[in-house]
Amino acid sequence: xxxxxxxxxxxxxxxxxxxxxxxxxxxxxxxxxxxxxxxxxxxxxxxxxxxxxxxxxxxxxxxxxxxxxxxxxxxxxxxxxxxxxxxxxxxxxxxxxxxxxxxxxxxxxxxxxxxxxxxxxxxxxxxxxxxxxxxxxxxxxxxxxxxxxxxxxxxxxxxxxxxxxxxxxxxxxxxxxxxxxxxxxxxxxxxxxxxxxxxxxxxxxxxxxxxxxxxxxxxxxxxxxxxxxxxxxxxxxxxxxxxxxxxxxxxxxxxxxxxxxxxxxxxxxxxxxxxxxxxxxxxxxxxxxxxxxxxxxxxxxxxxxxxxxxxxxxxxxxxxxxxxxxxxxxxxxxxxxxxxxxxxx
Numbered sequence: 399x400x401x402x403x404x405x406x407x408x409x410x411x412x413x414x415x416x417x418x419x420x421x422x423x424x425x426x427x428x429x430x431x432x433x434x435x436x437x438x439x440x441x442x443x444x445x446x447x448x449x450x451x452x453x454x455x456x457x458x459x460x461x462x463x464x465x466x467x468x469x470x471x472x473x474x475x476x477x478x479x480x481x482x483x484x485x486x487x488x489x490x491x492x493x494x495x496x497x498x499x500x501x502x503x504x505x506x507x508x509x510x511x512x513x514x515x516x517x518x519x520x521x522x523x524x525x526x527x528x529x530x531x532x533x534x535x536x537x538x539x540x541x542x543x544x545x546x547x548x549x550x551x552x553x554x555x556x557x558x559x560x561x562x563x564x565x566x567x568x569x570x571x572x573x574x575x576x577x578x579x580x581x582x583x584x585x586x587x588x589x590x591x592x593x594x595x596x597x598x599x600x601x602x603x604x605x606x607x608x609x610x611x612x613x614x615x616x617x618x619x620x621x622x623x624x625x626x627x628x629x630x631x632x633x634x635x636x637x638x639x640x641x642x643x644x645x646x647x648x649x650x651x652x653x654x655x656x657x658x659x660x661x662x663x664x665x666x667x668x669x670x671x672x673x674x675x676x677x678x679x680x681x682x683x684x685x686x687x688x689x690x691x692x693x694x695x696x697x698x699x700x701x702x703x704x705x706x707x708x709x710x711x712x713x714x715x716x717x718x719x720x721x722x723x724x725x726x727x728x729x730x731x732x733x734x735x736x737x738x739x740x741x742x743x
Contacts, residue, residue, distance in 0.1 A: 409469040409550040421467035446594035451617035454661020457597040465552040474554040475540035495530040531582040544592045551592040559598040636673040644669045660692040
């Protein structure tokens with residue numbers, strides 16, 4: 399899907415960083431203090447904000463929550479390989495244009511019939527305004543939709559690193575000038591300046607021209623305490639001890655050389671699942687299920703299981719704990735590593 403919108407309520411501005419953080423918290427988004435300052439500056443300076451970082455750290459969710467908190471309409475451009483101008487900026491409704499021309503065909507034929515030569519008829523046709531290049535036949539795509547919107551918007555350009563540099567160049571006019579030029583009609587200037595948020599998962603280096611036009615922030619996974627708070631907000635029915643175990647497991651998995659580390663959303667799902675399993679997910683079968691919720695590639699799952707088994711064996715040997723103890727469990731991976739590091743010291 400290329401675009402998605404949310405219905406805006408009464409738009410509001412954030413006078414302070416604290417107001418912005420509180421507004422996002424009301425939407426269940428607990429923002430890092432430094433990121434809150436940068437987002438606030440982006441709204442005050444009307445500058446695009448580029449958020450780079452691994453997938454699953456809350457970049458897209460920030461734009462969604464900001465739109466709701468500020469009472470703005472969300473317009474989303476989901477980027478992908480092969481995205482072109484027609485899908486990002488605008489395109490013409492060729493079917494309606496053709497139908498319009500067909501409706502005028504008899505009239506046009508009558509006017510051309512008086513011409514004595516083909517060249518004369520061609521020139522007369524060129525002078526005839528059939529009215530197919532008007533706003534009536536223009537189909538706005540996300541970038542033009544954000545520019546022409548009469549209500550305040552948040553424009554989310556999601557995963558821009560999945561496009562190529564040619565597509566980045568297309569976006570520069572929107573980012574720098576807040577306008578879109580349609581050769582047949584002229585330039586559309588923003589009626590209500592959108593807040594622009596771009597996200598990148600660091601799959602490729604973005605062009606200097608794009609970065610120069612944006613405020614920038616590198617988003618990383620939250621620390622353990624804040625991640626537990628995030629999960630508790632999104633999964634309030636889950637016990638604190640279960641949340642802490644699942645968050646601990648996810649943080650240990652992120653230290654492994656995985657193709658995809660567990661995202662915050664996946665940690666929330668795993669915590670909810672653990673709460674439904676009765677034992678908090680500590681049964682061997684349940685642990686494997688939770689691990690599958692956090693790790694999504696077969697090769698990653700093999701690495702994670704081997705790491706857990708190795709940590710459990712080493713911990714059991716060093717501490718003489720029985721194999722079925724908490725340290726040997728998947729949730730005990732962090733404790734096993736801590737015991738190993740302490741033993742080496």
